Amino acid sequence: MMTAPQAQPVLQPAAAPAVTPAPAPLLDIRGLTISYGNARGTLRAASDVSFAIRPGEVMGLVGESGSGKSTVAMAILDLLGGGGRVDSGEILFDGVDLRRLPAAERRALRGDRIAAVFQDPFTSLNPALTVGRQIAEPLIQHKGLSPRQAAVRVEELLAEVGIREPRRVAASYPHELSGGMQQRALIATALGCEPKLLILDEPTTALDVTVEARIIDLLAKLCDSHRLSALFVSHNLGIVNRICETVTVLYGGVVVETGRTGRVLSRPAHPYAKGLVAALPRITAERRHRLPSIPGTVAKLSGAVTACVFAPRCPFAEETCRSQPQPMRMDEAGDGVRCWKADALAGMPWPDEDAGAARPSRPQPQQSAPLVEVDHLRKVYGANRSVLPWLRRAGTVAVDDVSFTVGRGEVVGVVGESGSGKSTIGRALLALTEPSAGTVLFDGADLTERVRRGDQDLRRRAQLVFQNSAASLNPRKTIGAAMDRPLVLAGHGDAEERGKTIAGLLTRVGLPAAYADRYPHELSGGERQRVNIARALATNPDFVVCDEAVSALDVSVQANILNLLAELRDEMGLSYLFITHDIAVVSHIADRVLVVYGGTICEEGPIASVLRPPYHPYTEALLSAVPRLAEDGQEVPRILLEDAAAAPGGRGCAFAARCPRKLGAVCDEQAPPVHATADGHRIACHIPLATLAERASVFPELMGDDARH
Amino acid sequence: MFAYFLTRLASLALILVVMSVLIFLVTQAMPGDVASMIAGQFASKEVVDAIAVKLGLDQPLIVQYGRWAAGILQGDLGRSLVLEQPIGPILMEALARSLVLAVVALVVVAVVGIALGVLAAVRRGKLTDQMVSGISYLGIAVPDFFWAIVLVLIFGSYLKLLPTGGYTPISEGFLPWAAHLVLPVVTLVLMLLARIARLTRSSMIDVLQTNYVKFARAKGMPESVVILRHALKNALLPTITVLAIDFGLILGGVVVIETIFSYPGMGRLLLFAIQRHDLPLIQATILIVSAAYCLANLTADLLYAFVNPKIRHGMRAS
Structure with a gap:
């Protein structure tokens, strides 16, 4: 850090504390610039990235997709691949510049002195x-x-x-x-x-929340007991908060802020860090809260840095920001920020564009007959009644005796881990899979029956938005063509009229109408998900199933899409079934939530009731596992579950095998009774309701919110 | 695994039963009457009828099929009408020769094709890759008989290094036997190599981009270990399928190649039987060829399980 590259003229040497001299860093990255080259030109993935990790320190490297965080991690391992090239800079490991070592020696270091764990x-x-x-x-x-x-x-x-x-x-x-x-x-x-250094590239992103909590716990313990240094690459600020001592924030391949985790996440100095922290969905009982979001998308960068990389999306940007590259400014404690306005903006929150703005008050879900009624739904996959005895299979129970309703204009959240049957429930509600038993009524008529009759009206009225925004769109069709199809199927004959409808829908989801002529690969992930939503809305549906619709998106984009979905619901009176693994996301949009485990509903109720005791033991574990920022409230003891997932479909409670509060044999042998309270809160558990209610709230800060409901 | 194997064997038997019925009916429908063929052009009707009765051709079809099938089950493939010999030994001899050709050609194709495919994948986009692509395209684009003729001309007629055709049993010495095999094998390899190399290349490229290959590199494994231990085994699945199909193809007789090199395999035997309207020989040959195809595919499926533990696991579960 002492040898300032020319792009960092204002860099002040960090004054070493007088008493204990800071140990030499284990990993010292200086001015690392990485680009990816292909036939169409070069793309700068990292520009002049510098940071240091001391022995025994765990540093978080955070940023959204395209920030260059994984690129930097791979460059340390010499595993860039795919046309990636380190243009300049030093990677000092234990004082040796890795870039000067021959490939064979770098390989010998990998897995020995520097080890890695990847995302999936x-x-x-x-x-x-x-x-x-x-x-x-x-x-x-x-x-x-x-x-x-x-x-x-x-x-x-x-x-x-x-x-x-x-x-x-x-x-x-x-x-x-x-x-x-x-x-x-x-x-x-x-x-x-x-090893001395661990490179952890999103090591828990693909895991369920309760499993993630255990893995993070394990990593923290191991780093401590082995005095390991680690570079923890993540997009998840809550996890970074839990395990990292220091954090470096990347945006557009540039370090915009670095410092102690507690300080950066509670008092972010750089506008981008402020936005990132603000846009994080927090568990809230206040459903109408609108998430702050960062407008715009990450620009692809090439050539030299000539301005602040974040200026195009920054609400505080001035002319200076757009004309001059920003130097990194370090303070004595080693905290740094790449923004000349940082001091002026200190304490200034990320602007919430419509905080306090009068938003159309949402019509309460009507008390009339529900739109969707699910009654004792059961779905078994892979059952085989073959004559050959060795081919006979009982099948896997995906959904077991699930009953619930979705009211008109109501948003019902379905929260569960992988394999909980939540997606199967969504598919059954759209008649994309036939129930093995039970019925689904849509607007009073039997769904299976309707589909058998070839009822196209149903397909018009119930739509679906998937997780993977790219795979949901045909790469060879323009956005307009993709949106035209449902309109044609719904019987809109006139091409010109359809064109107008498409333009209107694109505008409605916040995209320029000209996007109709573009191809999916020309859009960002968030934009593609807007297109998917617009396409779902094309037939003017009453009911939309959102299956992990925002899970693959970056935090800032996720906030955008959640806000859009909330707006559409308010204005069009849509009902959603909002399927997600992320209970924080669901708390922002759902009226009611179903917590599913092993194909059964273990708890259901209004979101505010589900977030407060009494909890189902699974809900309690799930809530306690949600990674959170320090400012959200004091750390709650986490309830760590075993990894092992029992196969659902047994006689007893589906959660019995992992339940930390299991009573005994009764849990394995008998289906749990359902405790119901007045406000529609239901818990399926053998433990008496009064005992469940004795537990402390996972979110003490929510306890004061009762008055608002 | 064992249960899976049993199931596959049972379905294989079923396929062969269906095949035998089809073969029997189709060959019966062929133009020409066996009895008159045997009796000759100028035989009287009485002689023809007598032959028909002797061969049981006056019986209903179902009875004829039953007698044929029962014979096969007892290991009796019938008598060739033209050669006037039991079919069994004739067929087995031809099959053995085709088997030799198939095994040798397949081993060469597998080894060379997979090696070229891996090489091209590892050196993707570089000169080696383009050369492998170019050569394999040439192999696939030029018809096999052309290669056969060119090879015969060069090595047989001009250089006089190798026999231009025929077959010598191994009992008469290894070298003469091997010398007769070289040209047909090389022609077959040229014909089949391109597909195997290209298939291996593309699945190898996919596998080289997987996370487990990246992780193997992150563990500091040498590139040779990464490619051979981590990538190749997973990349071989599609190649195995195609190799099995090719094996069945060669075993069933590669008529053009066998003809050009006068190689007395299954292809030439079948051609002979059809030309001479030798019904029992046609039926037996086709049946054996179908059985060979089925067995080759079964072997491929078992190899799958060997290569991919996930499939093995699925078999155990069933």
């Missing part, structure tokens, strides 16, 4: 090799262990990362393990050679 455990393990063999590989490669010695060490490692049957797991193939176990195996692999 489901695809990071080789499906054709046993887990034990994969963990043993670096031990044999770097430490020269014999396969037999390595096997002993593998079992120790697996035990250390909290796997109870290390021998059995070592002999397993990856597909035989749950996601949490796979991620533990990857962490065991990384720890094997006792």
